[in-house]
Amino acid sequence: MSVADRRANFTKIAHRLIYEKGYKATTMRDIAQNMGCDVANIYNYTKSKESILEQSLFDTSAIFHEGIKKLMRNELTPKEKLIEIIKLHVTISYERPYQAAFLIDEWRHLSNEKLNLFLKERHQYESWIFDIFNTGIMSNDFRIIDPKIASITFLSSIRWVHNQFVNGSSPKQRIELEVHLTNCIIGGYCS
Amino acid sequence: MSVADRRANFTKIAHRLIYEKGYKATTMRDIAQNMGCDVANIYNYTKSKESILEQSLFDTSAIFHEGIKKLMRNELTPKEKLIEIIKLHVTISYERPYQAAFLIDEWRHLSNEKLNLFLKERHQYESWIFDIFNTGIMSNDFRIIDPKIASITFLSSIRWVHNQFVNGSSPKQRIELEVHLTNCIIGGYCS
DNA sequence: GTCTATAATTCGATAGAC
DNA sequence: GTCTATCGAATTATAGAC
Numbered sequence: 001m002s003v004a005d006r007r008a009n010f011t012k013i014a015h016r017l018i019y020e021k022g023y024k025a026t027t028m029r030d031i032a033q034n035m036g037c038d039v040a041n042i043y044n045y046t047k048s049k050e051s052i053l054e055q056s057l058f059d060t061s062a063i064f065h066e067g068i069k070k071l072m073r074n075e076l077t078p079k080e081k082l083i084e085i086i087k088l089h090v091t092i093s094y095e096r097p098y099q100a101a102f103l104i105d106e107w108r109h110l111s112n113e114k115l116n117l118f119l120k121e122r123h124q125y126e127s128w129i130f131d132i133f134n135t136g137i138m139s140n141d142f143r144i145i146d147p148k149i150a151s152i153t154f155l156s157s158i159r160w161v162h163n164q165f166v167n168g169s170s171p172k173q174r175i176e177l178e179v180h181l182t183n184c185i186i187g188g189y190c191s
Numbered sequence: 192m193s194v195a196d197r198r199a200n201f202t203k204i205a206h207r208l209i210y211e212k213g214y215k216a217t218t219m220r221d222i223a224q225n226m227g228c229d230v231a232n233i234y235n236y237t238k239s240k241e242s243i244l245e246q247s248l249f250d251t252s253a254i255f256h257e258g259i260k261k262l263m264r265n266e267l268t269p270k271e272k273l274i275e276i277i278k279l280h281v282t283i284s285y286e287r288p289y290q291a292a293f294l295i296d297e298w299r300h301l302s303n304e305k306l307n308l309f310l311k312e313r314h315q316y317e318s319w320i321f322d323i324f325n326t327g328i329m330s331n332d333f334r335i336i337d338p339k340i341a342s343i344t345f346l347s348s349i350r351w352v353h354n355q356f357v358n359g360s361s362p363k364q365r366i367e368l369e370v371h372l373t374n375c376i377i378g379g380y381c382s
Numbered sequence: 383g384t385c386t387a388t389a390a391t392t393c394g395a396t397a398g399a400c
Numbered sequence: 401g402t403c404t405a406t407c408g409a410a411t412t413a414t415a416g417a418c
Contacts, residue, residue: 006401022299024215028394038403040396049394079381105296108213133380143382146371153375157348180337184344188379189324190270191334197383219412229385231414240412 010035010045014052015098019166023053023106054114057107060099061121063092068128078136083182085129086158090178093162094169100162129155157185201226201236205243206289210357214244214297245305248298251290252312254283259319269327274373276320277349281369284353285360291353320346348376 001009013034017026028049032039046052067088071081093100107118130151136142142150164177192200204225208217219240223230237243258279262272284291298309321342327333333341355368 022213022215024213025300027392029392037401039394040404041402043395044401082380109216136380140382142380143374143378145375145378145380149368149371150375150380152351153348153372154380156351157344159350160343160347177340180340181344183334184336184341186379186381187334187336188377188381189273189327189333189336189341189345190377190379191331218410220410228383230412231386232384234413235383 019098019101023109056099056102078132078141081132086182089158090161094165094174097162097165210289210292214300247290247293269323269332272323277373280349281352285356285365288353288356
């Protein structure tokens with residue numbers, strides 16, 4: 001196994017354990033045991049426990065930001081933007097379900113300096129979503145709703161998708177989920 | 192201060208800290224410090240750290256179950272049932288925001304036996320929601336959507352409400368949130 | 383009820399031999 | 401890169417004096 005493969009294997013195992021048990025409840029000894037080696041070896045792959053979390057959070061945050069920046073540049077209607085954002089979340093949650101979960105559950109375990117930086121990024125992301133709703137309500141693309149509550153509710157409604165992918169899913173299952181989820185959120189429940 | 196008041200104060204402080212830092216990251220010393228006493232005194236109010244979490248989870252789970260059982264007995268349309276469930280979640284999240292959060296974030300730190308019991312209760316609750324969607328789709332009250340994905344999305348979309356209440360809110364703010372949230376979820380976003 | 387003291391364990395991380 | 405051994409700190413929880 002190459003060095004790169006070993007590192008990838010370590011990251012995968014560490015992320016899975018942190019997802020299953022939570023960051024605080026996952027010990028370096030847990031990770032070592034699942035790697036089949038001793039605790040000391042873990043520090044060949046990471047300089048500290050926190051850096052595992054830190055790298056995952058900021059890497060994945062950057063991917064979300066790239067995605068939303070790209071679709072905000074396109075000339076899409078507010079409704080089309082929401083559809084693209086659903087697709088973005090499903091895609092990222094499919095490709096890295098554990099790390100998508102950390103953005104929701106584990107960010108608070110960052111140390112203070114990193115925490116502030118992360119919250120800044122998150123707030124910026126939420127602002128983009130808010131702007132879409134605010135614009136869409138003004139332009140009558142959306143109904144008369146509270147833009148703040150709508151944007152929070154929208155983000156919350158797609159915050160479970162990663163759970164569907166943690167045990168492995170096929171590309172077909174990904175597409176199906178995306179279609180049904182979009183149908184629910186964009187079309188609404190009631191006829 | 193009476194014995195009951197001291198216990199209530201302990202519970203409130205413990206729940207606030209667990210909400211803010213997470214169960215694993217909250218130490219008995221943290222709680223003691225916020226109570227203004229020594230660690231040993233904490234064990235006058237609880238027999239263990241886990242029993243704090245355990246009692247909160249099962250108490251609040253029972254309240255959710257009581258609420259949904261009551262509204263399922265009524266002869267309401269599926270749509271009216273969803274509206275009542277939104278109201279139920281807003282009400283409980285308003286009255287005990289920390290404990291509502293534990294049902295989402297902290298249940299996994301229960302010990303094995305208690306964990307299985309909790310998951311059983313949660314699954315039953317989710318089944319009731321699923322049944323509402325399943326029935327509503329058949330009866331044409333709802334659009335043609337995937338009932339499984341719809342029920343998960345619905346529950347996820349109201350899973351943020353407690354955050355709005357953790358720093359204290361007026362009854363008027365509660366009503367406003369309930370109205371706007373119901374408008375978003377039942378009416379949908381798009382016109 | 384309050385405290386001091388401490389037991390028993392576990393944690394992240396490092397030193398150093400191979 | 402692997403291991404053994406261990407450090408220093410922090411954890412839950414208890415014993416026992418006041």
